Amino acid sequence: xxxxxxxxxxxxxxxxxxxxxxxxxxxxxxxxxxxxxxxxxxxxxxxxxxxxxxxxxxxxxxxxxxxxxxxxxxxxxxxxxxxxxxxxxxxxxxxxxxxxxxxxxxxxxxxx
Amino acid sequence: xxxxxxxxxxxxxxxxxxxxxxxxxxxxxxxxxxxxxxxxxxxxxxxxxxxxxxxxxxxxxxxxxxxxxxxxxxxxxxxxxxxxxxxxxxxxxxxxxxxxxxxxxxxxxxx
Numbered sequence: 001x002x003x004x005x006x007x008x009x010x011x012x013x014x015x016x017x018x019x020x021x022x023x024x025x026x027x028x029x030x031x032x033x034x035x036x037x038x039x040x041x042x043x044x045x046x047x048x049x050x051x052x053x054x055x056x057x058x059x060x061x062x063x064x065x066x067x068x069x070x071x072x073x074x075x076x077x078x079x080x081x082x083x084x085x086x087x088x089x090x091x092x093x094x095x096x097x098x099x100x101x102x103x104x105x106x107x108x109x110x111x112x
Numbered sequence: 113x114x115x116x117x118x119x120x121x122x123x124x125x126x127x128x129x130x131x132x133x134x135x136x137x138x139x140x141x142x143x144x145x146x147x148x149x150x151x152x153x154x155x156x157x158x159x160x161x162x163x164x165x166x167x168x169x170x171x172x173x174x175x176x177x178x179x180x181x182x183x184x185x186x187x188x189x190x191x192x193x194x195x196x197x198x199x200x201x202x203x204x205x206x207x208x209x210x211x212x213x214x215x216x217x218x219x220x221x222x223x
Contacts, residue, residue, distance in 0.1 A: 004154075032210055043203060043214035044155065087154055091210060098143060098210060099168060102154035 001026050006088050006103035014111050017078050021106045023071040023088030031094045033064055035073050036087040038105065044087055047073075078110045114138065116215035118204050124221045130192040133218045137185070137206030143167075145212065146179055146189050147203040155203055161187065194222045 006023045013019045025033075033050035048055065050062040050071055061074040071088055088103035117136040125131050137144050142163050147155035158177065160168040163184040172179070176195070181187040191198055199222045205212040 006154075008152075034211075043216055044212075045214070046211050049211075094210070097167070098160070098207065100145070100157065100212065102147075102156070104152070104154045 002103075003027060003092075003101035004088055004090050004103040006106050008104050008106060010107040010109060012109045012111055013078055015078055015080060017110075018074065018076045019078060019108065020075075021073045021086055021088075021108075023073075023103055025069050025071070025088075025090045025101075027090070027092055028066075028069060030069075030090045030092055032091040033071050034089040034091070035060075035062055035071075036089055036102075038085045038087055040084075044102075047086070075108075078108075080110050080112060083109045116204055116206055116213055118202075118215035118218055120218055121216060122219045122221075124223065125194055126223050127196055128193040130190065131194055131220065132188055132190045133202050133204075133220075135187045135189070135204030135215060137187075137204070138208075138213055141206035141208050141213070142184070143207045144181055144187050145205040145207070146187070147205065149201045149203055149217070151200075158189070158202075191220075194220075196222050198222050 035047045036044040037047045038044040050064045054063045059076045063072045085105040085107050087105045090101050092099040144161045146158045149155045158172045159179045161181045164181050179189045201217040201219050203217045204215045
């Protein structure tokens with residue numbers, strides 16, 4: 001069983017739409033959670049960390065449900081520049097013992 | 113602040129040949145990671161260093177892959193001999209605490 005599972009999509013949405021991505025993880029001992037963004041032929045970059053209380057950064061909202069082992073990312077008012085692959089990342093360790101597992105990524109295309 | 117540097121950016125080799133990749137992490141980052149990303153998949157950890165010691169190499173195909181970080185700074189990843197299925201992007205990342213910073217990657221094509 002994979003450590004992290006994501007719906008690969010693709011998601012094709014019009015500008016201004018709201019879109020949500022989901023991710024599940026298998027290890028209940030996972031310590032920390034992240035969403036990374038990866039543009040075509042580029043390296044992944046941290047979009048936001050995910051906290052138990054949920055967190056928001058502008059148009060982006062991340063939620064964590066430890067009981068269901070589920071992470072989500074909500075993008076409101078989608079922009080053309082949001083087109084990318086969104087990677088769900090789970091860390092089983094902490095500090096020097098970090099163990100990062102990446103999902104396969106969810107592809108988003110925002111259409112004019 | 114300088115980011116993670118990797119070279120070469122692209123490499124094309126024939127199967128059974130050898131290849132080496134180089135990574136220079138962000139200054140002060142003790143943890144260095146090598147990932148393999150096959151098209152359409154997420155990055156898969158190959159090896160993780162803490163300073164010059166190996167923390168995790170459980171997914172490194174040790175019959176053909178090797179990596180070192182002798183002075184706890186730069187690192188090299190080697191494949192010898194390469195197979196067709198090694199065609200992928202090899203990403204190096206470094207971290208201070210938990211946020212990973214990735215280099216631009218080396219795109220390897222094995223013919």
